Amino acid sequence: MIGPSSSHTAGAVRLGRVANKIMNIKSIDALRGLKLEIILSGSFARTYKGHGTDRALLAGVMGYHSYSSEIRDALEIAKSQGIDYKFIEQDIKGAHPNTARINFELGNSSGYIQGASIGGGNIRVDLVNGMRVDFTGENNTILVMHWDRPGVIADVTSLMRLKYPNANIANFKLSRKERGGEALMTIELDNRRDAADERGMAADIQGLNNVINAIVIRAI
Amino acid sequence: MLEYNSINKLISEAESAHKKISDIVLAEQALSMDLSCEELFNRMSANFDVMCEAVIKGSDKDLKSMSGLTGGEAFKMQSYIDLNNGGLAGSFVNKAIAAALSVAGYNAAMGKIVAAPTAGSCGILPGCLVTLYNEQRASRDEIIMALFTAGAFGMVIANNASIAGAEGGCQAECGSASAMAAAALVELMHGTPEQCGHAAAIAIANQLGLVCDPVAGLVEIPCIKRNASGVMIALSAADMALAGIDAKIPVDECIAAMKNVGDALPAALRETSAGGLAATPTGRKLREKVFG
Numbered sequence: 025m026i027g028p029s030s031s032h033t034a035g036a037v038r039l040g041r042v043a044n045k046i047m048n049i050k051s052i053d054a055l056r057g058l059k060l061e062i063i064l065s066g067s068f069a070r071t072y073k074g075h076g077t078d079r080a081l082l083a084g085v086m087g088y089h090s091y092s093s094e095i096r097d098a099l100e101i102a103k104s105q106g107i108d109y110k111f112i113e114q115d116i117k118g119a120h121p122n123t124a125r126i127n128f129e130l131g132n133s134s135g136y137i138q139g140a141s142i143g144g145g146n147i148r149v150d151l152v153n154g155m156r157v158d159f160t161g162e163n164n165t166i167l168v169m170h171w172d173r174p175g176v177i178a179d180v181t182s183l184m185r186l187k188y189p190n191a192n193i194a195n196f197k198l199s200r201k202e203r204g205g206e207a208l209m210t211i212e213l214d215n216r217r218d219a220a221d222e223r224g225m226a227a228d229i230q231g232l233n234n235v236i237n238a239i240v241i242r243a244i
Numbered sequence: 245m246l247e248y249n250s251i252n253k254l255i256s257e258a259e260s261a262h263k264k265i266s267d268i269v270l271a272e273q274a275l276s277m278d279l280s281c282e283e284l285f286n287r288m289s290a291n292f293d294v295m296c297e298a299v300i301k302g303s304d305k306d307l308k309s310m311s312g313l314t315g316g317e318a319f320k321m322q323s324y325i326d327l328n329n330g331g332l333a334g335s336f337v338n339k340a341i342a343a344a345l346s347v348a349g350y351n352a353a354m355g356k357i358v359a360a361p362t363a364g365s366c367g368i369l370p371g372c373l374v375t376l377y378n379e380q381r382a383s384r385d386e387i388i389m390a391l392f393t394a395g396a397f398g399m400v401i402a403n404n405a406s407i408a409g410a411e412g413g414c415q416a417e418c419g420s421a422s423a424m425a426a427a428a429l430v431e432l433m434h435g436t437p438e439q440c441g442h443a444a445a446i447a448i449a450n451q452l453g454l455v456c457d458p459v460a461g462l463v464e465i466p467c468i469k470r471n472a473s474g475v476m477i478a479l480s481a482a483d484m485a486l487a488g489i490d491a492k493i494p495v496d497e498c499i500a501a502m503k504n505v506g507d508a509l510p511a512a513l514r515e516t517s518a519g520g521l522a523a524t525p526t527g528r529k530l531r532e533k534v535f536g
Contacts, residue, residue: 027351027366028310028463030359031408031515067410067515071461073535074311076354096354121410121514143408143416144361144398216278 025090025145031122032068032075035141037095038161040084042149043126043137045241046167052086056106059129060085066121068141069113078111081124090145120148155208156199163194164222164243168209168229169236172200176234180209183232188225190216206236215243246272248399251441251495258437265427265437266392273392288395289388291358295370296377298357299343302350309352311534314464318346336379337479341472343378344371348471352464361398361407364414364456364463365421367471369394372425372478373432382432390432394424397444404496405503409456410515412506414467418474419451419502422481423495425474429482445491446481448498453505455513457520460531466521 025034049055062081064072072078076095083098086105094101102109116123120140127136139149149159152167159165170176177198184191192214200207213222222240229238246254246268258265274284301307303322308315321342325331331338348367351357360369373390376382382390398407401420406412426443435443451474459465485491491498512519521527 025357025359025363027354027357027363029364030362030366031410033363034359070516070518071458074458074460074462076310091356093356121511121516122408141408143406143411144402145359145363146402214278 026093026095029075030145031141031143032071032077033080033095034090034145035122035143035147036068036077036080036124037084037088037090038145038147039124039137039139039141039149040081040126041087041089042139042147042161042241043085043128044087046135046137046152046239047128047130047133048239049130052105055086055130057130058107060107060109061112061127062109063112063114063116063125063127065114065116065119065123065125068122068124069115072111081126082107082109085126085128119150123150125151152208155201155206157208157210158197159195159210159212159241161241162243163212163215165241166209166211166213166222166226166229166238167241168211168238170207170209171234171236172204172207173234176232177209179232180211180229180235183228184225187228188221191225192216246396248396249403251397251400251444251499254396254400255437255441264389264393264431265396265440266389266431269392269396270389285388288391292373292384292388292391294356294358295347295360296374298347298350298355298366299370299374300346301355302346302348302353303342307349307353309349309462309464310354311460311462311464313460313462313530313534314352314468315349317349317468318342321345336375337476339379340371340375340475340479343375344368344471344475345468347371348468352462352468360394361402361420361424362409362417364409364467365417365471365474367468368418368421368474368478369425369428371471371475372429376429376432386432390428393431393440394428397427397440398424400496401499401502404499406506412502413509413514414454414456414470415448415451415502416506417456418470419448419454422447422451422474422478425478426481426485429478430485433482433486435482435486439485441495442489442491443481443485445493445495445498446484447477448495448502449491449493450477450481452498452502455509455520456515457513457522458515458517459522459527460534461517461522462534465527465530
């Protein structure tokens, strides 16, 4: 990784990368016009300048890795890519000491992720667009946004079983805003050499009834 | 299947299989990551390359951190060793210190390092292990294997306590790194798995309560020098364990104590730069100098 802090630099890049994955863009050029508002809480708020946390989060949002030398120049790169960013120091109640919330607005879509850097560059994503998730990015993860209707989970898992027999669920979490409203499945898959094609899987899941959107967040 | 929630379990698994801790960890990790042992070994080997490279790059005379507050410590230390016949603590120990200063200084300059377990404590494992390699006290392959032992100890600490300064203070970062290094050193010097446990326990005990108080919020002051003292603690803990000295408090209980002490630390002493050295008059002045 690029220094100086695994929690504040490497972990921050990874959190940024989750936002990048959720925006589901093809290349950095698709980020022109992106508006970012990044809330830094706890130790992130107090020490971000010295650790380059701001550069790291931006680098991650732009799709760079924790070992990319571009982290150093991420502020300048973001500007030249037409990305409008703002950092706000504000404590989020009850959050882990190293927490960031990345609000994004790109074209017609907007959303946010909130997550924490929990040490050694490891992360935990807590919220996606207002819904509680709980994944670490260690495994390939599929997020399925859907309507809360009977049978949707069974549809998703049957499809996986029938079409992708090698895929094994390591962790599953369901969260919803209200009964009958929007809901979110977090499906962490075991990493395997002969892994199913997760992108194909997400596209297939997206074709199911009552599914709004399905995205893959590859192991970070 | 190893769960990495007890070092004692790791030790007894290794002892009952008559293997080194690193052997059972490599086999188990390869299985769980669906990699061959060779592929996983090669990944660790690449990490060791990064460590060796950072030792060299960080010893540059003109190295400066991003803030300009630190840089060049490793060069000074190395020159001192060369001119003073190894210096007070002797050539091996002081070379290990110079290597730790080098890697930690390179980190502060936003150079490429291996978080071991974190960036703030990235100098301790290479300080011990790259020096052992450079001084031809262990082979490259042996050292790479020992990194699996270090990693396993780090995983147990991360699972049962913390490796983040913001959660547990510096004891969680440099303390964990010293424990990992001490265990690796004992294995490399042909100690038993049980002795690895004693070494890690002694290393943790000797840094218990160490606060995280970076001046200006930067991983520089006192972090760089704490990597040097972490090396000393790792070396002395390993030597004590190899001498047959018992830690008295078992390593898993030391880790639990580290967790309890970390939970009791006020936020000011957990990487917020509101207490400790960061809050001293000079600490504040340096902050102003960097950030205005």
